[in-house]
Amino acid sequence: xDEVEYLTREMMASGDxxxxxxxxxxxxxSIGGVPGNKITLLVVPIIASTGLLIPKTSSRAITGxxxxxxxxxxxxxxxxxxxxxx
Numbered sequence: 001x002d003e004v005e006y007l008t009r010e011m012m013a014s015g016d017x018x019x020x021x022x023x024x025x026x027x028x029x030s031i032g033g034v035p036g037n038k039i040t041l042l043v044v045p046i047i048a049s050t051g052l053l054i055p056k057t058s059s060r061a062i063t064g065x066x067x068x069x070x071x072x073x074x075x076x077x078x079x080x081x082x083x084x085x086x
Contacts, residue, residue: 016082017082018055018082018085018086019086020053020055020086022053023053024052024053025053025054025055026047026052026053026054027054027056028040028043028044028047028054028056038068038071040056040058040068041068041071041072044056055085058072058078
């Protein structure tokens with residue numbers, strides 16, 4: 001467990017972090033890799049419509065025809081800086 005904690009802390013320290021003043025901040029997470037499973041495109045807007053803060057990060061396609069970010073980009077911009085997300 002210590003190794004997992006240290007790895008997680010180092011991964012976080014290697015990138016940009018964002019602090020939100022509104023709480024709670026929620027997440028819909030997936031390990032990905034299931035072609036055709038685009039539930040994120042439905043679930044995240046529904047959760048956001050309830051007033052919860054759900055900043056979403058999604059990946060580009062790695063193994064399938066299109067990752068969540070690839071598909072969403074057909075509808076709206078998907079690339080934002082950390083300050084724009086905040």
